[in-house]
Amino acid sequence: MAIRIHFTVQDLARTRVAEAPMPLHELELAVRALQGRSQPARFEAWRRRARAQLSVEARMALALMPAVGRSPGFLSPAKAGPVDELLEQVRTTPRDSITANMRETAMRNPALPSWSRDVAHNASLLTALCTGLRHLHAELLAPHWNQFTEHLAADRGLRLQQQLTGGVEQLLSRANPMWMRWNPPVLEVRLMSGAEGDLQLEGQGLLLVPTMFSRRPVLTHGNPVAVSYPVCQDLSPLEAASHGFKPGRGCPAHVSMLVGRTRARVLTAIADHQGCSTGELAAHAAIAPASASEHATVLRAAGLIRSLRHHNTVSHSITPLGLALLSAPEGA
Secondary structure (H helix, E strand, C coil), rough: EEEEEEHHHHHHHHHHEECCCCCHHHHHHHHHHHHCCCCHHHHHHHHHHHHHHHHHHHHHHHCCCCCCCCCCHHHHHCCCHHHHHHHHHCCCCHHHHHHHHHHHHHHHCCCCCCHHHHHHHHHHHHHHHHHHHHHHHHCHHHHHHHHHHHHHHHHHHHHHHHHHHHHHHHHHEEEEEEECCEEECCEEEEECCCCCCEEEECCCCCCEEEEECCCCCCCECCCCEEEEEEEECCCCCCHHCCCCCCCCCCHHHHHHHHHHHHHHHHHHEEEHHHCCHHHHHHHHCCCHHHHHHHHHHHHHHHEEEEEEEECCCECCCCCCCHHHHCCCCCCC
């Protein structure tokens, strides 16, 4: 069972990858991941910490965004920008739009709380929801946002390269091959909810939105329609946090003693800047590019980092083994 997204020539020409992170869209996916049980190795430590910090308003917003199923689209617009500005746009959404959106959501998600019917005509309720979204963002995304941005930028570079060399067809076929299948001119998207149907893009194209939180695609109805796909990186900031790694803390002395001071600095720079290129790594570690490439080769052979080549550019990311080395207490 799948949602079949039909493309016209105009849709193919207007299909693109999101240019910048979309805080509220990513927040919805984070909220879904928070309530789900999938990928325990990646998310469980993050889930435990976040659940302990949720405010009353945050739990209200949580109630409208289930782990599986439809949620009100006006709460998570697929737009880039500062969080406060986006939340103000949510708060000032026209009442008619909220009413229609809530009615459509309730038809597909009968488990919505009864108070949700009053959101459009109760200003204090809508304000509380926006406060809840702000609290959720502060707990779920803000501590990791700089690293998220780096991961998303690296992924976008990969997708643009795919589009450049293989066109939109290669972009669509490789975005999430396990759950999205390109069968020209139709993209079949298998959602977690098991929803089935046909969707026409009406010449607006499709917006592909990379995310850290969901391997299964999430479809967002809007103008244009947006579909999420997982970033192509080896290790997410949430996995780093679950190991106890703190970006920017510097290189542990015991690691320098083991692999050498410069190589330890290179390893730490990669952990702090996941997906960095060799040139960027050299700048972060304050060494020559040739030296950075040499040290990366040794670290890769030892299984401490992975490197991914996209034509003339190589991006580096730390492996769980490398992260465990940096995170281990001295003497452990």
